[in-house]
Amino acid sequence: MKKCEMLYEGKAKKVYATEDENLVIVDYKDDATAFNGEKKGTIAGKGVVNNVMSNHMFQLLEKQGVPTHFVEQLSERETVVKKVQIVPLEVIIRNISAGSFAKRYGVEEGIVFSQPTIEFSYKNDELGDPLINSYHALALGLATQEEIDKIKEMSFKINEVMKKYFDTLNVILVDFKLEFGKTADGTVVLADEISPDTCRLWDKDTKEKLDKDRFRRDMGGVEEAYQEMFRRLLGETL
Numbered sequence: 001m002k003k004c005e006m007l008y009e010g011k012a013k014k015v016y017a018t019e020d021e022n023l024v025i026v027d028y029k030d031d032a033t034a035f036n037g038e039k040k041g042t043i044a045g046k047g048v049v050n051n052v053m054s055n056h057m058f059q060l061l062e063k064q065g066v067p068t069h070f071v072e073q074l075s076e077r078e079t080v081v082k083k084v085q086i087v088p089l090e091v092i093i094r095n096i097s098a099g100s101f102a103k104r105y106g107v108e109e110g111i112v113f114s115q116p117t118i119e120f121s122y123k124n125d126e127l128g129d130p131l132i133n134s135y136h137a138l139a140l141g142l143a144t145q146e147e148i149d150k151i152k153e154m155s156f157k158i159n160e161v162m163k164k165y166f167d168t169l170n171v172i173l174v175d176f177k178l179e180f181g182k183t184a185d186g187t188v189v190l191a192d193e194i195s196p197d198t199c200r201l202w203d204k205d206t207k208e209k210l211d212k213d214r215f216r217r218d219m220g221g222v223e224e225a226y227q228e229m230f231r232r233l234l235g236e237t238l
């Protein structure tokens, strides 16, 4: 499978057409942004970690019956995925208070919820990805009721699978963001990535952050955190 023209360049990935109209190649970059692109930087090796980790998670989820866009990893940074139409909703699942939840509701980080929460953001950089509810999403025609119901059901299932898996790595899954896409026949599949860019991951014993919050909050040890997650997932270093 070889890359044809570039279709899209996002903040963290490039997407290329292939000779198969139903498949595209994603190419993960080391570029990092935060706060809707206001903060910019580079995290050396991030593209490799995020590509390999996402594919690892997608394969685990597929085994548990969750359909994803994953097809085949081509190289350290490149993966063939199904071409999908991205549903313009960012789905955020939280198990523990942190980030914008803690800020919005004036609570400390680290409160363990009795059950997970779900929220949606409207995926729109110009508007700064505003929080949106399912009625608003329906009114704007972003998805159908059936698609929203499916996305919710899949997101909670993904949380259960991921929580259990990260626990075996001595990692707490605090929260994460998912994106879904529709294939040519309208099937809703998990898309985008699952990586330290899109999850909050804390060491179970020390509560040390092993994710992009180290970059967002200028905490240092950013590359090391990504490498540590890679090591725990694959038992090897890059």
Ligand code: TMP
Pocket (backbone or CB within 6 Å): 092, 098, 099, 100, 101, 129, 175, 176, 177, 197, 198, 199, 200
């Ligand atoms: P938040 O607390 O800032 O709303 O973030 C919740 C989760 O979503 C966290 O794991 C980081 C992830 N996230 C993204 O993947 N992309 C984004 O643009 C934002 C704001 C958060």
